[in-house]
Amino acid sequence: MRLKKLLISCVVVVFVSVMSIIVSNAQIIKETESNDTFETAEEIEANYETAAQVARNNIPGRRTISGQINEKDADWFKVYLHGGEQYVTVNGEKMIIEVYDSNKKRILYEKHTKTKLGVTAFPFKASANGYYYVKISINENDSISYKLLVGGITYDRAICEVSLDTINMTKKHNSSSVFDLVDEKILPANALVDSISMRGIRTTAVNDINVINNVTLSLDRYIWKKQEIISRNIPLKSLWRIEYVYYKDISFNPSIEFVYIYPVKSSCVDNEIKLRK
Numbered sequence: 001m002r003l004k005k006l007l008i009s010c011v012v013v014v015f016v017s018v019m020s021i022i023v024s025n026a027q028i029i030k031e032t033e034s035n036d037t038f039e040t041a042e043e044i045e046a047n048y049e050t051a052a053q054v055a056r057n058n059i060p061g062r063r064t065i066s067g068q069i070n071e072k073d074a075d076w077f078k079v080y081l082h083g084g085e086q087y088v089t090v091n092g093e094k095m096i097i098e099v100y101d102s103n104k105k106r107i108l109y110e111k112h113t114k115t116k117l118g119v120t121a122f123p124f125k126a127s128a129n130g131y132y133y134v135k136i137s138i139n140e141n142d143s144i145s146y147k148l149l150v151g152g153i154t155y156d157r158a159i160c161e162v163s164l165d166t167i168n169m170t171k172k173h174n175s176s177s178v179f180d181l182v183d184e185k186i187l188p189a190n191a192l193v194d195s196i197s198m199r200g201i202r203t204t205a206v207n208d209i210n211v212i213n214n215v216t217l218s219l220d221r222y223i224w225k226k227q228e229i230i231s232r233n234i235p236l237k238s239l240w241r242i243e244y245v246y247y248k249d250i251s252f253n254p255s256i257e258f259v260y261i262y263p264v265k266s267s268c269v270d271n272e273i274k275l276r277k
Contacts, residue, residue, distance in 0.1 A: 031067035031075055041076035041133050046151030051261040054155040055194045055230040065148040074137035079150045083128045089121040089154050092146030098135040099124050117268040153263045163255040177242040188269050191236040191262035198224035200254045208245040213238035236260045
């Protein structure tokens, strides 16, 4: 069966972005002076969260630091990390981000410029369990505020709506839509679907709707939704098939909406993206 033409409209839910989301148990901590040198670095807790926690807006392991710097006042932080890939995630204007190990060996140096959505993540490798030091500074004659998380990867939420070709059902057989999101570069890698809903279908237009990729989900009848499915680990970037079950002569113009959670490994996805195949 040929792939259906589709329109993809992916909209990041700005009010739940990594740095501004209001969630139960998440902590925002104001940096404490003086923390201007390696030796006086303020000790903070590492950030550790999961996609499932972000999906439920309950993130006890999120640790956001709120700070302010100028050209004469850098901020230093000391954090205990496990060996392996770690991240410095920031939101702010132009700043310099550095990470050092306990021997004062620099292992990360980045010049950050504020992105459209504000959130940027910088990966680095912690060679072993131990303390690491993060320096936030600015060269320009200016003063800026910033938000900072150090440790595990952070997650964000977004919406992807896929508009599909017209479905012309008959009394003789069911109908289906097929579309492929596997190679869509505009969609973030490793995104997991948390809810699915269909639109453009009248309550009685069909008896059942099954959404299929590596699993089959039967949408709740008449409202055509399936929610809180993050634990199923369903990748957004999949080959999708939608089966419309009803032997009836009817036509409709369906669309499917995915709410998904994705890891912020560099920056958030664009606010609005439209793609036609």
